[in-house]
Structures are given as structure tokens and as C-alpha cells.
Amino acid sequence: MDFLHKNFVYRTISFDAFVQRASEEKHANYFISEDEKYYLRSLGDDPRKDIADIKEQFPVLAEDIRVPEFFEKEQFFSSVFRISSRGVQLWTHYDVMDNLLIQVTGKKRVVLYSPRDATYLYLTGDKSEVLDIDNPDLSRYPEFQKAVRYECHLCPGDVLFIPALWFHNTVAVEFGVGVNVFWKNLPSEVYDRTDTYGNKDPTAATRAMQIIDRALKALEELPEEYRDFYARRIVLRIQSKAYRTNLE
Numbered sequence: 001m002d003f004l005h006k007n008f009v010y011r012t013i014s015f016d017a018f019v020q021r022a023s024e025e026k027h028a029n030y031f032i033s034e035d036e037k038y039y040l041r042s043l044g045d046d047p048r049k050d051i052a053d054i055k056e057q058f059p060v061l062a063e064d065i066r067v068p069e070f071f072e073k074e075q076f077f078s079s080v081f082r083i084s085s086r087g088v089q090l091w092t093h094y095d096v097m098d099n100l101l102i103q104v105t106g107k108k109r110v111v112l113y114s115p116r117d118a119t120y121l122y123l124t125g126d127k128s129e130v131l132d133i134d135n136p137d138l139s140r141y142p143e144f145q146k147a148v149r150y151e152c153h154l155c156p157g158d159v160l161f162i163p164a165l166w167f168h169n170t171v172a173v174e175f176g177v178g179v180n181v182f183w184k185n186l187p188s189e190v191y192d193r194t195d196t197y198g199n200k201d202p203t204a205a206t207r208a209m210q211i212i213d214r215a216l217k218a219l220e221e222l223p224e225e226y227r228d229f230y231a232r233r234i235v236l237r238i239q240s241k242a243y244r245t246n247l248e
């Protein structure tokens with residue numbers, strides 16, 4: 001899926017028809033083309049307000065899944081169905097909460113990048129613009145080659161822990177059913193209360209970004225040479241004050 005050129009559309013379809021179509025390669029019934037692919041990321045009852053919880057939206061199917069006890073009940077945030085046709089690739093992105101990705105059926109390739117490699121990923125918000133991570137256009141994204149790639153394949157029954165802020169990119173190697181479970185690994189007041197997807201930046205981070213935007217606007221008042229000089233000073237200040245230096 002390409003979020004830059006939006007090569008996908010949202011459609012409503014009954015769950016059984018969805019599973020049927022996602023699991024077949026050619027469709028007798030389809031929206032756009034007979035070999036179109038399908039991806040479900042389940043939502044809350046009211047997607048604008050409610051948080052996805054398979055126990056609420058799919059109570060019978062939810063019985064089949066035992067979520068490993070990695071967190072206290074109060075930290076639970078959401079549980080989300082991820083059902084995908086073979087071949088669907090989800091762009092590289094991060095979420096702001098810890099996450100268990102549970103593979104129920106089918107195989108999935110997952111590639112991860114450390115949050116410390118954020119500088120090499122050409123981010124637009126929480127997503128990397130480098131869509132083709134296997135054959136990246138290095139003339140356009142030269143820094144991408146510095147990002148260290150961690151790769152694994154999930155088979156039925158495998159559970160992958162994806163820590164908050166770790167970038168991940170998934171490819172369904174086969175039609176597959178997965179569930180991911182997010183939980184609040186930080187105190188609950190850190191998170192944005194309007195977040196229903198587990199991917200809105202913590203409010204302090206959003207404030208910090210807004211302040212940076214204001215700083216950039218202020219620099220625009222200066223001639224280019226001065227703007228460049230003070231931009232470098234700001235970067236140095238951020239590096240010396242906020243970067244973690246004792247990195248292992």
C-alpha cells in the first residue's frame with residue numbers, strides 16, 4: 001500500500017465476504033479488479049470515538065485467542081484484527097504504545113528499524129516515505145541505506161513484541177489472520193486522549209513539534225545565511241540537550 005499516492009480505497013463489506021475475498025487470488029465478485037487485494041484493520045464500534053477491541057466487535061472469535069500476560073489489565077489499550085490478502089505490504093510506521101503482533105494463520109514477514117534510525121527513514125508523520133524497502137530508490141533516499149534492518153517471519157502461533165516507537169513494515173507472505181494488542185507502557189496521562197489507533201504522538205511530543213514549527217517560522221524572518229546559521233545552532237542545542245548519549 002502506498003500512502004503517498006493512495007493506491008487503495010476504503011470499502012464496506014460483510015465479514016464473511018471479506019474473508020472469502022481476502023483468501024482467494026481471483027474474485028468472481030470485486031470492487032475494482034478481479035485480482036484486487038484486501039486488508040482489514042478492525043476499528044471500534046464508532047471508529048471516530050471508540051477503540052478497537054476484538055472482545056467487543058468479534059466476541060466469539062476473540063475466545064480463540066489467549067493474549068500473553070505481558071501487562072496489567074489497566075494498561076490494555078486495544079486489540080485489532082489484521083487480516084490480509086497474500087502480498088499486501090503495510091508501509092513502515094511506528095506506534096506510540098507497546099504492541100504484541102499475534103499471527104493466527106498464514107505467514108507474515110516483518111521488518112523492524114530502531115527508533116534511533118528515524119533520521120534515515122524519510123518520515124512523513126509516523127510513516128516512512130521509503131515504500132519499497134527491498135529495492136529503495138537510493139538516489140532519492142540516500143540515507144536509507146544507513147538504517148539497520150531487522151527481519152523475521154511470523155508463522156501461525158508466533159507472537160512478536162514490537163516496542164513502542166520501533167518502526168515496522170509487514171508483508172503478508174500468505175493470506176493471514178493476525179491480531180495485534182496495544183498497551184500503555186507509560187503512565188496513561190502521557191498519551192493523547194483522542195487517540196483511537198495507538199499512533200498519536202504523546203501530547204508533550206506534539207507540543208514540542210509545534211514549538212519547533214514556530215521556531216522555523218521565526219527563522220523565516222532572517223536572510224538565508226543567518227537562517228542557516230541559527231538552524232545549525234538549534235540542531236546543536238537539541239543534540240546536546242536531548243539526544244541520548246549513552247547508547248549501547
Ligand SMILES: O=C(O)CCC(=O)C(=O)O
Nearest residue numbers: 082090095101170178180
Ligand atoms: O500485521 C500487520 O499487517 C500490521 C501490524 C501493525 O502495524 C501493528 O501491529 O502495529
